Amino acid sequence: MQFKFSFIVGISLLVAAMQSADALACQSCMDQGWNSTYNGYCNNQNWGWYGARKNVTSVEEARRDFVEYYAGTDVKVGRIVEKAGYFEAEILDKGNKLVDRVIIHKRSGRIRSIR
Structure with a gap:
């Protein structure tokens, strides 16, 4: 015992x-x-x-995740467009110039650059 x-x-x-x-x-x-x-x-x-791995189901959730991802940097999240399997966002500098285009996958929540 x-x-x-x-x-x-x-x-x-x-x-x-x-x-x-x-x-x-x-x-x-x-x-x-x-x-x-x-x-x-x-x-x-x-x-x-x-x-x-988390689902991203709305533009608001995608914006929240992008803002959190880029927190502490000198860029901001611009327009977000919903596509079939992902959300696509424009990443802008302080002068509103496009510096990157990124996506967040709807099913996994993974973010990557497509530019």
Whole structure:
């Protein structure tokens, strides 16, 4: 009986340690600026919103995700157009000049440049 209890406690501690290590690894790669192109992507279950598979069902949701993606930069999100499988947005500089055209996939929420 004591062996079962010790085994369960040991497994629980191991799982907790692994989850903590993943969170620290993700924060570490973020602190060092790794994969900054993807604004938060880190190759484990604690990565930021970029890799989180989520549906984007409206222009408002797409705008919210684009604004969050480009937070802290000198660009802004312009016009957004809904297409069959994605939303397409214009990315503008301070002078309203087009600097990029990006899409966000409706089923996965992944963002990428198409320009």
